[in-house]
Amino acid sequence: MFKSLWNYRYFIFSSIRNELRTRFIHSKLGALWMIFNPLAQVMIYAFILSNVLAAKLPGIENKYAFSIYLMAGILGWALFFDVISRSINLFVDNANLMKKINFPRMALASIMLGSCLLNNLILLGSILVVFIFLGHSFNFTILWLIPLMGTVTLFAFGIGLILGVINVFIRDVAQGMPIVLQVLFWFTPIVYPVTIVPTEYLGFLKMNPLFPIIEAYHAVLLYGESPDMTSIVQLNIIGFLIVLFGLFMFRKASPEMVDVL
Amino acid sequence: MTVLGVSNLGKSYRQYASEFNRFGRWFNLPVKPTAEHWVLQNVTFDVRRGESLGIVGKNGAGKSTLLKMITGVLQPTEGSIHVNGKIAAILELGMGFSPDLTARANVLQSLGLMGYGHDEITGILSEIEAFAEIGEYFDEPMRTYSSGMQVRVAFSVATAFRPDILIVDEALSVGDAYFQHKSFDRIREFKNQGTSLLIVSHDAGSIQAICDKVILLQDGGLLMEGAPETVIDYYNASLAEHQNQTLRQIDCGEQKVQTISGTGEATIEKVELLDEDGQLIEVAAVGHKVTLAVHVKTHFDIEKLVLGFSIKNHLGQAIFGTNTYHTKQIQYDVKSGTELLFNVQFPANFGEGSYSVQLALVSTDTHLVNNYEWRDLAYVFKIANLAKDYFIGMSWLDSIIEIKSK
Numbered sequence: 001m002f003k004s005l006w007n008y009r010y011f012i013f014s015s016i017r018n019e020l021r022t023r024f025i026h027s028k029l030g031a032l033w034m035i036f037n038p039l040a041q042v043m044i045y046a047f048i049l050s051n052v053l054a055a056k057l058p059g060i061e062n063k064y065a066f067s068i069y070l071m072a073g074i075l076g077w078a079l080f081f082d083v084i085s086r087s088i089n090l091f092v093d094n095a096n097l098m099k100k101i102n103f104p105r106m107a108l109a110s111i112m113l114g115s116c117l118l119n120n121l122i123l124l125g126s127i128l129v130v131f132i133f134l135g136h137s138f139n140f141t142i143l144w145l146i147p148l149m150g151t152v153t154l155f156a157f158g159i160g161l162i163l164g165v166i167n168v169f170i171r172d173v174a175q176g177m178p179i180v181l182q183v184l185f186w187f188t189p190i191v192y193p194v195t196i197v198p199t200e201y202l203g204f205l206k207m208n209p210l211f212p213i214i215e216a217y218h219a220v221l222l223y224g225e226s227p228d229m230t231s232i233v234q235l236n237i238i239g240f241l242i243v244l245f246g247l248f249m250f251r252k253a254s255p256e257m258v259d260v261l
Numbered sequence: 262m263t264v265l266g267v268s269n270l271g272k273s274y275r276q277y278a279s280e281f282n283r284f285g286r287w288f289n290l291p292v293k294p295t296a297e298h299w300v301l302q303n304v305t306f307d308v309r310r311g312e313s314l315g316i317v318g319k320n321g322a323g324k325s326t327l328l329k330m331i332t333g334v335l336q337p338t339e340g341s342i343h344v345n346g347k348i349a350a351i352l353e354l355g356m357g358f359s360p361d362l363t364a365r366a367n368v369l370q371s372l373g374l375m376g377y378g379h380d381e382i383t384g385i386l387s388e389i390e391a392f393a394e395i396g397e398y399f400d401e402p403m404r405t406y407s408s409g410m411q412v413r414v415a416f417s418v419a420t421a422f423r424p425d426i427l428i429v430d431e432a433l434s435v436g437d438a439y440f441q442h443k444s445f446d447r448i449r450e451f452k453n454q455g456t457s458l459l460i461v462s463h464d465a466g467s468i469q470a471i472c473d474k475v476i477l478l479q480d481g482g483l484l485m486e487g488a489p490e491t492v493i494d495y496y497n498a499s500l501a502e503h504q505n506q507t508l509r510q511i512d513c514g515e516q517k518v519q520t521i522s523g524t525g526e527a528t529i530e531k532v533e534l535l536d537e538d539g540q541l542i543e544v545a546a547v548g549h550k551v552t553l554a555v556h557v558k559t560h561f562d563i564e565k566l567v568l569g570f571s572i573k574n575h576l577g578q579a580i581f582g583t584n585t586y587h588t589k590q591i592q593y594d595v596k597s598g599t600e601l602l603f604n605v606q607f608p609a610n611f612g613e614g615s616y617s618v619q620l621a622l623v624s625t626d627t628h629l630v631n632n633y634e635w636r637d638l639a640y641v642f643k644i645a646n647l648a649k650d651y652f653i654g655m656s657w658l659d660s661i662i663e664i665k666s667k
Contacts, residue, residue: 011373102333169280252287255336
């Protein structure tokens with residue numbers, strides 16, 4: 001499988017490029033929109049939360065601490081959300097191509113993952129720019145984001161692949177997923193700090209696999225600290241196993257997939 | 262050398278009581294599908310290097326399913342396909358073109374999708390641009406293209422590299438005449454260089470002109486495999502399927518097979534070719550007047566009787582054909598037991614070679630309404646050049662060349 005993907009590497013790269021290109025081809029500013037959009041979004045959060053709502057985060061002096069907290073969480077969540085929702089529709093969206101041309105199907109997954117990661121990197125860039133404006137300093141611990149993004153991607157892709165395969169046969173999966181994702185979003189400390197969660201619910205919240213990941217994002221971006229390694233390593237192992245299982249399902253399903261698409 | 266070996270190929274679509282049963286099967290649980298629908302079964306044939314195979318069959322006979330399995334898009338349920346070499350398909354031209362990208366970008370994308378590497382693609386790009394002949398448009402977004410231009414780009418991409426097997430679907434009939442010729446030339450050139458062609462078409466003429474072998478698919482099975490003319494004749498006859506129709510083929514030797522079909526209300530008793538003196542001939546001289554004498558007998562009362570004939574060359578392509586419907590010589594209310602003689606006179610203005618006569622006894626201008634008798638290869642004759650100057654081609658035009666010095 002990896003060998004055939006390697007043979008298709010130029011196709012994968014050019015597909016990612018074309019995807020970006022077609023998205024902005026009709027706009028005058030072109031690729032600049034890729035930066036403007038997340039930048040505006042992040043700046044709105046920073047302005048509203050800090051100046052209008054005056055939300056404060058205990059223990060940090062910076063007036064913009066809460067917006068920084070929010071941005072860090074959103075960065076992690078956005079990647080998870082993108083990868084999982086695009087994985088679920090991966091085969092259904094590309095049905096036309098799969099029904100006509102024989103090529104390694106995992107090239108589609110690589111294109112999707114590449115484009116999600118690229119989008120997330122652009123979001124990260126915008127966030128860092130805003131951090132500089134807000135006077136928030138960051139240091140080399142930010143490099144932790146590289147393995148963290150890997151963890152999120154692994155986890156999201158594993159689950160997404162399994163659901164994506166099932167979605168080919170039972171289309172209800174894609175319909176129900178937004179609801180599940182919304183619940184998951186609110187059960188993850190992204191828009192609220194962990195400290196305000198009542199202790200009786202905290203144990204429940206910690207069962208959420210995204211909990212340690214998002215907390216790690218907070219540690220790295222907000223506090224400039226290294227994340228808690230044990231839970232991240234655990235998550236990587238679990239994520240890896242889920243991906244393996246997803247690939248197994250995909251192998252079993254692929255002869256029948258085109259039949260029902 | 263065999264480039265394509267298909268053995269015992271079958272494809273079925275399975276239905277399950279619930280999709281969860283399907284998932285269960287992946288994990289080796291003993292689950293039985295509730296329904297199994299076979300669209301193709303027991304298909305076996307092979308194609309040698311440079312050989313061209315035509316595939317005919319009615320809609321739903323399984324042609325597309327077969328092609329999709331050969332290209333690897335669909336997985337066979339049983340049997341196997343062995344492919345030695347690279348396959349290219351001109352199935353749905355322009356599949357996957359993005360309208361917002363230029364032809365250049367789309368070409369890169371399509372070749373990538375076909376599995377070619379970066380170096381190969383950049384090496385061939387200018388050649389594709391030149392073959393498509395769309396000029397400046399090559400660097401314009403494809404949404405601004407006419408459909409003819411899209412076809413040009415699509416064909417140029419699909420045939421940029423010579424494959425070992427080229428699959429040609431109906432798609433070829435699109436595009437302007439100039440480009441059609443150009444693309445046919447390229448296909449023929451590929452064939453000469455050793456590419457095997459798989460051609461699916463309803464156009465019997467083009468199949469007979471290019472193919473060495475034809476298979477006929479019917480209801481998901483391989484009904485017939487053989488020489489193009491034999492299979493195509495049988496297929497055409499079977500198209501006029503009515504009740505009480507009989508269909509038989511007689512082997513006349515020399516790889517000629519006569520196909521006779523029809524309901525039998527009227528039959529062709531005897532066919533003869535006569536020269537100007539009324540003598541039976543098998544070889545006619547170029548330009549001489551000949552008469553095709555067709556003896557017909559009716560076995561029932563027939564309201565309207567039309568005789569159609571067609572002269573075909575050795576590839577089975579029609580050179581000339583008409584019928585008594587078009588010549589306004591319809592025989593009305595023919596009583597049972599009547600014997601009729603149709604004398605068809607024409608000058609043998611053909612090129613040298615072997616020709617066959619196809620005859621039809623019908624009621625209108627088509628054999629699809631009433632087909633009393635349809636006879637392919639009803640008579641075979643040769644044309645020899647006895648008195649004319651040397652010429653080539655299928656027809657004798659009696660041309661005059663004037664030379665003037667200025």
